[in-house]
Amino acid sequence: DAGVIQSPRHEVTEMGQEVTLRCKPISGHDYLFWYRQTMMRGLELLIYFNNNVPIDDSGMPEDRFSAKMPNASFSTLKIQPSEPRDSAVYFCASSAGGGGTQYFGPGTRLLVL
Amino acid sequence: QKEVEQNSGPLSVPEGAIASLNCTYSDRGSQSFFWYRQYSGKSPELIMSIYSNGDKEDGRFTAQLNKASQYVSLLIRDSQPSDSATYLCAVKEGYSTLTFGKGTMLLVSP
Numbered sequence: 001d002a003g004v005i006q007s008p009r010h011e012v013t014e015m016g017q018e019v020t021l022r023c024k025p026i027s028g029h030d031y032l033f034w035y036r037q038t039m040m041r042g043l044e045l046l047i048y049f050n051n052n053v054p055i056d057d058s059g060m061p062e063d064r065f066s067a068k069m070p071n072a073s074f075s076t077l078k079i080q081p082s083e084p085r086d087s088a089v090y091f092c093a094s095s096a097g098g099g100g101t102q103y104f105g106p107g108t109r110l111l112v113l
Numbered sequence: 114q115k116e117v118e119q120n121s122g123p124l125s126v127p128e129g130a131i132a133s134l135n136c137t138y139s140d141r142g143s144q145s146f147f148w149y150r151q152y153s154g155k156s157p158e159l160i161m162s163i164y165s166n167g168d169k170e171d172g173r174f175t176a177q178l179n180k181a182s183q184y185v186s187l188l189i190r191d192s193q194p195s196d197s198a199t200y201l202c203a204v205k206e207g208y209s210t211l212t213f214g215k216g217t218m219l220l221v222s223p
Contacts, residue, residue, distance in 0.1 A: 033210070041215075042201075042213055042214065042215035042216065043157070043201065043213040043215075043216075044213075045210050045211070045212075048210060056210065091156055091157075099145070099205075101159050101162075102159070102211065103159075104156035104157050104158070105156060106155070106156050107156050
């Protein structure tokens with residue numbers, strides 16, 4: 001298996017622009033997680049899905065953030081409008097079952113100028 | 114608010130020594146405990162999980178859990194320069210989500 005796939009790997013944008021991050025989970029995994037990692041706050045869970053349904057979005061920092069999972073093989077995390085404080089590495093992870101090992105994608109390094 | 118605390122380090126050890134990484138957690142209901150390794154610029158990868166009090170060994174790695182003290186540790190024997198990375202402790206209660214610590218940076222010098 002190719003593992004969790006994320007795109008783009010790097011994104012540089014200007015404040016106010018819309019940013020869309022993409023994730024393809026491991027085939028057969030029914031849980032998908034979006035995390036954000038910064039030096040100050042570490043690795044934080046933003047939202048997770050089970051069978052394409054959002055289960056807990058309490059980690060989403062603001063209404064500027066939204067996530068969708070239209071099917072079992074694709075999810076997006078959108079930031080609109082983006083701000084410099086959104087600069088971070090965004091990871092997508094997937095697992096087989098809620099208790100299964102979470103496998104992380106390579107991450108998207110976002111810089112908002 | 115569930116909290117997982119780790120010393121940020123860096124923890125520096127010479128090659129061949131034992132590296133000891135520690136983690137404390139606040140939620141007494143936590144049932145599952147994990148150690149992830151993250152190389153610089155890479156994503157976290159699971160290296161150990163432990164669910165019961167005591168020790169669990171896997172090759173050069175030993176995870177230790179003490180639920181009464183809310184303490185989990187990772188020992189790396191015969192440390193190698195390739196072990197230099199940030200080690201993230203994570204805890205889970207039941208089927209809930211993982212809560213991660215900020216990680217401890219380990220540096221193994223040749």
